[in-house]
Amino acid sequence: MPDYGRPIRFGYFLTPDASEPLIAIGQEADRLGLDLIGVQDHPYQGRFVDTPSLMAMLLAATSRIRVFPAVACLPLRPPATLAKAMASMDRLSGGRVELGLGAGAFWDAIEAYGGPRRTPREARTALEEAVRLIRMLWGDQRGLRFDGAYHRLAGAQPGPEPAHRIGIWLGVTGPRALELTGRLADGWIVSSAYVAPAGLLAGQRRVDHAAQAAGRDPAEIRRIYNLSGAIDERGSQGFLKGPVRQWADELTELAVGHGVDTFVYAGDPEQLGAFAMEVAPAVREQVGRERAGTRPSEAVPTEPGPAGASPSGASSSGARPNG
Structure with missing residues (x-):
């Protein structure tokens, strides 16, 4: 697998639990110099605050960090209004929004919340339609028409335009959805908890x-x-479970040997400081040396966490299977 040579970025994966100090965590990630905050989107979870609302609050409370849904639950987020929300936040924040998008998982919960139940093929088709429709709405052509199997526009007006070209990153694991990512998307989001x-x-x-x-x-x-x-720091207990030096070695191999360019930490927010101030700079330094050819690659441990896909072949993928 090639090293694509992209700059290495680091972020935090935020669970929007209403009982947690969510804004303070986001501000700490911003203060520590992290590049991104990804926010889970499970609208059917009673203990979670609304993801777009939290994103807007985080953007207002921070100054430089980018924010994205990780990943937006398409069956409960109509793509036209999702496009409007993301473009609005991007414009108001000076270009600090990206869009993580998922086809759906946890269909019982989605259906209980008033959303549709879709097969993997239906979910994948709806996801592709959404990508195309959202990009249309971020353009400047008026009187937009789109007649898909699951989404449509009938003479819609675009706008506002985002402040920058928002990336659409797909949280998927199934083979056909991965092909869709390669054909249309700007990024692929996947979790180490489900794909080793x-x-x-x-x-x-x-x-x-x-x-x-x-x-x-x-x-x-x-x-x-x-x-x-x-x-x-007590010692290695397996893949991504060990001291800073182990993390630096494993993430460096994932970057130069597996093509990863963005690492989003989904662990305890109490460890944000260690991740941002110790792991991140060590990885950047090692990747720089690797790319300069000054030392050999080191292997990722062969003791990963649970491998394989999340529940739906066309589903999103976060620290947990995301909808």
Whole structure:
């Protein structure tokens, strides 16, 4: 798997639990110099605050960090209004929003909340339609029409335009959805809790082949890996469970050997400081040396967490299967 040579970025994966100091956590991530905050989107979870509302509050309370849904639950987020919300936040924040988008999972919960139940094929088709429709609404053509199987526009007016070209990053794991990512998306979001490095490598190849078949450069597609683990100086307890030096070695190999360019920590917010101030700079330094060819790669441990796909082949993927 090639190293795509993209700058390495670091973020935090925020669970929107109403009982937690969510704004303070976001401000700490901003203060520590992290690049991104990803916010889970499970509207049917009673203890969770609304993700777009939290995103807006985080953007207002921070100054530089980017924010994205990780990932937006498409069956409960109509794409036209989602496009409006993301563009509005991006414009008001000076270009600090990206869009993570998922086809859906946890269908019982989605249906209980008034959303549709879709098969993997239906969910994948709806996801592709949403990507196309959202991009139309971020353009400047008026009187937009779109007649899809699941989404439509009938003479809609676009706007406001985002402050920058918002990336659409798909949280998917199924083979057909990975091909969709390669054909249309700006990034792929996946979680170490559900796809171990070996599966990550296979997914990267599928994304790359689809991108090349569509006439795209695979290096244009961002690769975001949500990291479930713990920084523990007492010693190694497996993949992403150990001291800072182990984390630095493992993330460096994921970057130069597996093509990952963005690492989003999905662990205890109490460890944000160690991740941002110790792990991140060590990884940047090691990746720089690797790219300069000054030392050999080190292997990722072969003791990953649960491997394989999340519940739906076309589903989103976060620290937990996301809808």
